[in-house]
Amino acid sequence: MTETLLKAVGIKKTFLRDQQRLQILHGLDFEIQQGESVAIVGGSGTGKSTLLQILGTLDSPTEGEVFFKDQNVTHWSDQKLAEFRNQNLGFVFQFHHLLQEFTALENVMIPCLIQKMPNGLAKAKASYVLAELGLKDRLDHFPSQLSGGEQQRVAIARSVVLKPALILADEPTGNLDAKNTKQIQKVFLELVESFGASVVVVTHDRDFASGFNRILELKDGLWDHLSFA
Amino acid sequence: MIYWYASRTLTTTRGLFNLSTLLSLVSLAIGIATLITVMALVSGYEKALKASVFDVVGHMLVTKAPIPIYNVEDEVKNLKQKISIQDFSYSPYVQKEALVVSRGKIQGVIVEGLDVNSYASVSNINRRIVSGVMDLAKAANDSGIYVGKGLGEEFKLKLNDTINVVVPFSDYNFGIRRTVQPFKILGFLDLGKYEYNNRYVLTEITNARKLFEFSDSASTGLRLKFNDPKLALKIQNEIIDKNLPYSAQTWKDTNLSLFEAIKIERVIIFFILCIMIVIGAFNLSTGLFLSVYKKTADMSVLRSLGLQARHVASIFIIQGLIIGVVGFIFGIALGYLMLQILNFVLASGLFLPPEVYKLNALVLEMNPKDLIFIFLAAMAICLVATISPALKIYKLKPSEGLRYD
Numbered sequence: 001m002t003e004t005l006l007k008a009v010g011i012k013k014t015f016l017r018d019q020q021r022l023q024i025l026h027g028l029d030f031e032i033q034q035g036e037s038v039a040i041v042g043g044s045g046t047g048k049s050t051l052l053q054i055l056g057t058l059d060s061p062t063e064g065e066v067f068f069k070d071q072n073v074t075h076w077s078d079q080k081l082a083e084f085r086n087q088n089l090g091f092v093f094q095f096h097h098l099l100q101e102f103t104a105l106e107n108v109m110i111p112c113l114i115q116k117m118p119n120g121l122a123k124a125k126a127s128y129v130l131a132e133l134g135l136k137d138r139l140d141h142f143p144s145q146l147s148g149g150e151q152q153r154v155a156i157a158r159s160v161v162l163k164p165a166l167i168l169a170d171e172p173t174g175n176l177d178a179k180n181t182k183q184i185q186k187v188f189l190e191l192v193e194s195f196g197a198s199v200v201v202v203t204h205d206r207d208f209a210s211g212f213n214r215i216l217e218l219k220d221g222l223w224d225h226l227s228f229a
Numbered sequence: 230m231i232y233w234y235a236s237r238t239l240t241t242t243r244g245l246f247n248l249s250t251l252l253s254l255v256s257l258a259i260g261i262a263t264l265i266t267v268m269a270l271v272s273g274y275e276k277a278l279k280a281s282v283f284d285v286v287g288h289m290l291v292t293k294a295p296i297p298i299y300n301v302e303d304e305v306k307n308l309k310q311k312i313s314i315q316d317f318s319y320s321p322y323v324q325k326e327a328l329v330v331s332r333g334k335i336q337g338v339i340v341e342g343l344d345v346n347s348y349a350s351v352s353n354i355n356r357r358i359v360s361g362v363m364d365l366a367k368a369a370n371d372s373g374i375y376v377g378k379g380l381g382e383e384f385k386l387k388l389n390d391t392i393n394v395v396v397p398f399s400d401y402n403f404g405i406r407r408t409v410q411p412f413k414i415l416g417f418l419d420l421g422k423y424e425y426n427n428r429y430v431l432t433e434i435t436n437a438r439k440l441f442e443f444s445d446s447a448s449t450g451l452r453l454k455f456n457d458p459k460l461a462l463k464i465q466n467e468i469i470d471k472n473l474p475y476s477a478q479t480w481k482d483t484n485l486s487l488f489e490a491i492k493i494e495r496v497i498i499f500f501i502l503c504i505m506i507v508i509g510a511f512n513l514s515t516g517l518f519l520s521v522y523k524k525t526a527d528m529s530v531l532r533s534l535g536l537q538a539r540h541v542a543s544i545f546i547i548q549g550l551i552i553g554v555v556g557f558i559f560g561i562a563l564g565y566l567m568l569q570i571l572n573f574v575l576a577s578g579l580f581l582p583p584e585v586y587k588l589n590a591l592v593l594e595m596n597p598k599d600l601i602f603i604f605l606a607a608m609a610i611c612l613v614a615t616i617s618p619a620l621k622i623y624k625l626k627p628s629e630g631l632r633y634d
């Protein structure tokens with residue numbers, strides 16, 4: 001029997017823009033099981049990224065609550081949330097957001113070093129993950145010396161180096177061509193299989209979304225349609 | 230991890246922030262170098278003044294004015310019984326005002342007579358001779374005298390010339406009378422201070438006693454030298470507190486207003502020139518603000534990877550302090566260079582007229598105590614400069630830098 005890993009209840013998000021309240025999310029519920037992969041699709045401005053950030057505790061909802069393994073994380077302190085993110089979540093962003101001044105290896109080592117892992121061990125873990133993702137020869141390359149697909153694979157390596165329970169990816173193939181998109185999709189699905197991580201991917205690419213266990217469509221801040229692959 | 234990120238992003242060759250780092254460094258270094266140079270000037274001035282005073286005046290003069298001291302050994306024994314320090318050197322001296330007359334010119338001077346046997350233990354006057362040979366025994370036998378070089382230049386005197394020293398006396402029975410005694414010039418002295426060089430002549434104590442009509446064993450007072458010049462201040466206080474029958478004048482008293490002025494100037498100059506470091510710190514702050522905007526996405530990523538807001542904020546504080554330390558090191562190097570150039574220029578004598586600055590030579594020196602104060606001030610200013618950018622990033626939500634992707 002699968003266990004609920006993350007649950008969001010009644011999520012609303014309102015922004016204040018030009019002195020006007022702009023409601024992006026209108027009371028969404030969301031749930032993901034351990035080892036499940038979910039794709040959230042929808043057009044631009046529908047609130048996909050905002051929802052993903054709320055699920056990843058990078059932003060707080062205006063209303064509603066987020067539970068991780070039945071623990072309400074919505075109002076945790078910054079310190080507790082930081083530890084939580086480091087130990088349980090992995091993030092992949094559309095523009096990969098690698099730190100430009102650091103090599104591929106160093107970028108992947110950072111989550112380990114944040115939890116004060118010895119340098120040698122962090123290096124070994126990061127090298128292993130990068131090698132697994134086919135970047136064995138790119139360890140000492142800076143992001144600017146890597147192709148778009150390689151950069152995104154480094155970002156994925158960084159998100160999984162500590163084997164988090166949940167990987168949250170925001171348009172991970174947004175800047176990639178069809179070939180690289182296929183590769184990234186394969187990588188995500190293999191991750192779910194290899195260490196049982198759950199994956200939530202936000203994308204506007206329905207082909208990319210088709211490989212995931214479940215597809216949710218977001219329209220104007222509400223779920224529009226549910227489908228199971 | 231935080232220090233690693235902070236130092237790496239500062240030293241990379243890419244990006245705007247590094248240019249602003251360089252600008253911050255340069256402006257801080259210039260401010261610190263200026264402060265170091267000016268403080269070295271004050272320190273050099275104070276050191277030269279002290280050296281001059283120690284060489285000429287010694288650490289302390291003890292008199293029983295207006296009565297002369299007749300038995301030196303008894304007075305020293307008596308003094309040692311009443312003060313807390315027993316270990317000091319002493320030498321009797323005679324000192325009075327007189328007039329020097331030569332080639333139709335007259336100048337008021339201080340005539341000092343030193344004891345040939347003991348003067349070297351309390352005074353470094355020997356090393357102040359610039360021409361001739363310091364030989365007080367010869368001065369005693371040949372009615373010899375040593376003259377400050379300023380006075381020599383003014384009177385166009387040469388070695389072995391003869392000058393007349395005139396001492397006026399006020400006599401109850403006969404009104405004013407004078408004695409005139411010729412002296413042969415055995416040497417010229419550079420006493421460091423303009424006033425000394427123009428108003429000081431030196432001879433052996435028996436010559437001075439004869440000139441001023443003192444009895445054979447009489448002295449104006451005793452010149453004392455301690456292991457540490459500061460002990461003179463302590464003994465002076467003891468003499469005053471215990472109401473001892475002596476008058477004590479320390480090296481500090483001889484130029485009290487000047488030493489006090491230097492002390493106040495040192496503090497004022499320090500704070501005024503700290504403003505230059507503050508200006509440098511504004512550049513630092515601006516650079517860090519630019520970095521906050523440029524690195525917002527990086528900061529959000531680091532937060533998503535598990536770094537706390539306070540750690541992210543501390544990156545900017547560490548960067549500010551690194552710039553402060555490096556700026557201080559560059560500032561010392563630049564300051565050292567400026568000191569070398571200034572010392573070279575000052576050695577020419579063109580920019581230090583002795584009649585204005587009261588000193589004949591000045592060497593600028595870095596004072597370690599000043600460096601510590603400058604370092605602490607620079608660090609404090611840099612720390613304050615980092616607070617605002619650090620607070621800005623501290624308050625940022627982790628999602629801010631990822632929002633409009």
